[in-house]
Amino acid sequence: MPPDDTDPIADDLGAPDASHAPDGDWPSMADDVYLGGDAELASGDSYDPYPAAGDTDEGAEQRELERRVDEGRTPVYPLDDRRRLPLPGLWRRWRAFAMRGRADMVDDFGRDPIATARWEWVLDFLYSKWFRTEVRGLEHVPAHGRAILIANHAGSLPYDSAMLLHAIRRDHPSRRDVRPLVEDAVFHLPWLGPLMNRIGGVRACPENAVRLLEKDELIAVFPEGVKGMSKLWRDRYRLQRFGRGGFVKLALKTGAPIIPVAVIGAEEALPLLGRVTWFAKSVGLPYVPVTPTFPWLGPAGLLPLPSKWKIAFGPPIDLAGEYGAAAAEDRLLVGRLAEQIRGQVQAMVDDLRR
Amino acid sequence: MATVSVGNARPRRAQGRVVAITGACTYLGTELIKRLEEDRRYAKVLVLDVKAPAILAAGTTKARFFPIDLTQPTIDGDIATLLQREQVDTVVHGAFLSHPTHATEWAHEFEDVGTMHVMNACAAAGPARVVMVSTTMAYGAHPENPNFLDERAELRGHQDSRFINDKVRAEKQAARFAREHPHVQVATLRFAPILGPTINNLHTRFFSRVTAPVMAGHDPLMQFVHEQDAAWALKRAVDSDAVGPFNIVGKGVLPYTTVLALMGRVPVPLPFLLARSIAKALWATQIVSTAPSLLDYLLYVCVADGSRATRDLGFTARFSIKRTILDFVGASPEDGATDVASSFA
Numbered sequence: 001m002p003p004d005d006t007d008p009i010a011d012d013l014g015a016p017d018a019s020h021a022p023d024g025d026w027p028s029m030a031d032d033v034y035l036g037g038d039a040e041l042a043s044g045d046s047y048d049p050y051p052a053a054g055d056t057d058e059g060a061e062q063r064e065l066e067r068r069v070d071e072g073r074t075p076v077y078p079l080d081d082r083r084r085l086p087l088p089g090l091w092r093r094w095r096a097f098a099m100r101g102r103a104d105m106v107d108d109f110g111r112d113p114i115a116t117a118r119w120e121w122v123l124d125f126l127y128s129k130w131f132r133t134e135v136r137g138l139e140h141v142p143a144h145g146r147a148i149l150i151a152n153h154a155g156s157l158p159y160d161s162a163m164l165l166h167a168i169r170r171d172h173p174s175r176r177d178v179r180p181l182v183e184d185a186v187f188h189l190p191w192l193g194p195l196m197n198r199i200g201g202v203r204a205c206p207e208n209a210v211r212l213l214e215k216d217e218l219i220a221v222f223p224e225g226v227k228g229m230s231k232l233w234r235d236r237y238r239l240q241r242f243g244r245g246g247f248v249k250l251a252l253k254t255g256a257p258i259i260p261v262a263v264i265g266a267e268e269a270l271p272l273l274g275r276v277t278w279f280a281k282s283v284g285l286p287y288v289p290v291t292p293t294f295p296w297l298g299p300a301g302l303l304p305l306p307s308k309w310k311i312a313f314g315p316p317i318d319l320a321g322e323y324g325a326a327a328a329e330d331r332l333l334v335g336r337l338a339e340q341i342r343g344q345v346q347a348m349v350d351d352l353r354r
Numbered sequence: 355m356a357t358v359s360v361g362n363a364r365p366r367r368a369q370g371r372v373v374a375i376t377g378a379c380t381y382l383g384t385e386l387i388k389r390l391e392e393d394r395r396y397a398k399v400l401v402l403d404v405k406a407p408a409i410l411a412a413g414t415t416k417a418r419f420f421p422i423d424l425t426q427p428t429i430d431g432d433i434a435t436l437l438q439r440e441q442v443d444t445v446v447h448g449a450f451l452s453h454p455t456h457a458t459e460w461a462h463e464f465e466d467v468g469t470m471h472v473m474n475a476c477a478a479a480g481p482a483r484v485v486m487v488s489t490t491m492a493y494g495a496h497p498e499n500p501n502f503l504d505e506r507a508e509l510r511g512h513q514d515s516r517f518i519n520d521k522v523r524a525e526k527q528a529a530r531f532a533r534e535h536p537h538v539q540v541a542t543l544r545f546a547p548i549l550g551p552t553i554n555n556l557h558t559r560f561f562s563r564v565t566a567p568v569m570a571g572h573d574p575l576m577q578f579v580h581e582q583d584a585a586w587a588l589k590r591a592v593d594s595d596a597v598g599p600f601n602i603v604g605k606g607v608l609p610y611t612t613v614l615a616l617m618g619r620v621p622v623p624l625p626f627l628l629a630r631s632i633a634k635a636l637w638a639t640q641i642v643s644t645a646p647s648l649l650d651y652l653l654y655v656c657v658a659d660g661s662r663a664t665r666d667l668g669f670t671a672r673f674s675i676k677r678t679i680l681d682f683v684g685a686s687p688e689d690g691a692t693d694v695a696s697s698f699a
Contacts, residue, residue, distance in 0.1 A: 092618070104612065109501050112612075188654075211501070
C-alpha cells in the first residue's frame with residue numbers, strides 16, 4: 001500500500017485483515033502473535049510499533065509492525081507481574097484435568113469440536129440403535145452453500161433437532177454440520193442449553209440466523225417453536241402455526257433455499273400427555289411435561305421411548321429466486337409462503353406415516 | 355482502506371497535534387501517553403488527572419500534567435480554559451472506573467457528571483476530535499442478546515448496576531454531544547473486557563482468584579481483548595477520522611467454564627438464586643467489591659461484533675482469546691492445554 005503523502009493520518013498500520021472476518025471455521029492460530037519463548041525476555045524489549053524520532057519514512061510504522069509480527073514477537077513483560085497461582089505443578093495438573101473433554105477453541109457460535117466428538121456416540125446410539133432412523137431424500141441437501149432446513153417439531157425435549165443434526169453429519173456425503181436454531185425456552189435451560197450450544201445449537205434469533213447464512217452454513221429451523229414441542233399426544237402429527245414467517249423473510253433476504261424436512265417418531269419418543277404450567281413458571285420453564293414416564297420416574301423419565309423414526313428431506317425451494325429479496329417486506333406474501341411451506345411439511349409428514 | 359472520509363471539515367492539524375487525556379492514570383491512558391510520545395505527529399500531550407501518572411516521572415518530553423478533578427463543580431470551565439489556551443485538537447476521555455466501588459455516589463459524580471463536565475468543556479473549547487472510552491458491558495447481559503451485538507444494538511445496561519448504568523449514561527451524553535456538535539468528530543470505543551499481564555480491572559481481579567463462581571447449568575460465551583490490542587485500538591482511534599461507536603474486541607470466543615479451565619481456576623457451581631444472595635450479602639458487608647448484578651454476565655452472553663472497527667478504524671485484534679488468556683496467566687501454549695488439532699489427529 002503506497003503511503004498517502006497528503007494525509008499522514010492515512011498511513012495505515014494494516015489493511016483490514018481477512019483473517020478477522022468470521023469465515024465459518026475455527027479461528028486459526030497461525031496468524032496470531034506468538035511469544036517465541038522466555039529467551040527473548042532478556043532483551044528488555046518493549047512494544048514499540050512507532051518509529052524513533054527523526055525517522056521521516058512514512059511506511060516505517062507499518063514495516064516495523066509487520067517485522068515484529070513476522071518474527072513472532074509480542075510485548076514482553078516482567079515475569080513477576082504474571083498471575084500464576086501458587087503450587088505451579090498442582091496448578092498445571094489441575095488445568096490439564098479441567099481441559100479434558102473441551103477444546104480451547106470454539107467457533108463463533110460456541111460449538112466445541114471436542115465436546116461434539118465426545119457426545120457423538122450418544123447421538124449415534126440414539127440414531128441408529130434406539131430410534132432405528134430411516135432417512136430419505138438426503139440428496140436434496142446441498143453439500144455446500146447456505147440453506148435452511150424447515151422441520152416439524154415434537155417431543156417435549158429437542159431430540160428431533162439432535163437427530164436431524166446427526167443424520168446429516170453421519171449419512172450425508174459431505175458430513176456437513178447443521179446449526180439448529182434453538183428456541184429460548186430450551187436454550188436457557190440449565191445444562192441442556194449449554195450442551196446444545198457446545199454441539200452446534202445456536203440461539204434462535206434473526207441476527208444469528210443471518211450471520212450463519214452469510215457464512216454459508218446449513219441451518220435448521222423449527223418454525224413451530226415451543227408450540228410444536230408442547231403438542232399433546234392427541235395433536236401429534238398436526239403441525240402448529242409456523243411462527244410469524246421469520247424463516248421466509250430470512251430465505252428471501254439471504255437467498256438461501258428452503259429444504260422442507262419431515263421428522264416422525266419424536267411424537268412417540270416422549271408422548272406428551274399433559275402440561276403443568278402453574279408450577280413451571282416459578283422454575284423458569286414454559287411448562288412441566290407429563291409423559292407416561294415423567295415425572296413418575298424422575299429424570300430417567302426424560303429418556304426417550306424406542307420409537308421408530310423416519311426423516312424425509314424434500315426438494316429445495318428457491319424463494320428468493322422466484323420472488324426477489326424485496327418481497328421480504330410484503331407481509332401478506334410472507335404469511336402465504338409460510339403457510340404454503342407448512343402445508344408441504346404436513347403433507348410430507350402424512351406421507352411418511354403411510 | 356481503513357481511513358474513512360467524513361463529511362464534516364477537519365480543522366485538525368496534520369502535524370503538531372495536541373491531545374488532552376483525562377484518566378491518564380488508567381492503563382489505557384498511560385499506554386496512550388507512551389504511544390503519543392513516540393509518534394512525531396503529536397506535539398503536546400496534556401495529562402489531566404488527580405495525580406500524575408508514574409510514566410511522567412520516567413521522563414517524558416511531550417506530556418505535561420495538569421491536576422484536574424472531574425468531580426469538582428466548576429471544573430468544566432477550568433478544562434475549557436485549558437483546552438483553549440493549549441489549542442487542543444483532540445480530547446481523549448478515559449476517566450472511568452475499571453471496577454465497581456462501594457462509593458457509588460462518588461462513582462456517579464465521577465463518571466456521569468464528570469463526562470458532562472468534559473463534554474461541556476469540549477462544547478466551549480471546540481476541539482476537532484473527541485474519543486471516549488466505554489465498554490461492551492454497557493450492552494448488558496440479557497437472555498435475548500444475539501451472539502454478536504453490533505454497534506446499532508441498544509445500550510441496555512443493567513437494571514440495578516450503577517457501575518454499568520453510569521457508563522451507559524456517559525455514552526448517551528457523548529452521543530448527544532455528537533448530535534449537537536456535528537462539526538466535532540466523536541468516536542466511542544466500547545472495549546470488550548480487557549485482559550493482560552499488567553492491566554488491573556474488574557476482570558483481571560475476578561480471574562486472579564483461585565476459585566470462581568459458575569452459575570449452575572449456565573455457560574455463556576465470553577470475549578476478551580488483549581491489553582496491547584486495546585491500547586493499539588485507542589491510539590488508532592486518536593489517529594483516525596472515523597466517528598461513531600466502535601466495538602473493540604479480541605479474536606474468538608470461549609465458554610466461561612473453558613476460560614476458567616484454561617486459567618486453571620477452580621469453578622464453584624452455585625444455583626443462580628443462591629449465588630445472588632451470597633453476592634448481595636458479601637457486597638452489603640463490603641467484603642468483596644464485585645457487585646451482585648454483575649452475576650448476570652455469567653448467565654447470559656454479552657459478546658460484541660468488532661467488524662465495524664476493522665472496516666472503519668483499521669483495527670484488527672492480533673491476539674486470539676486463547677493467547678490473551680495464556681498471556682494473562684503467564685503460561686505457554688503447550689502448558690497443559692488441549693488443542694483442537696491434536697485431538698483430531
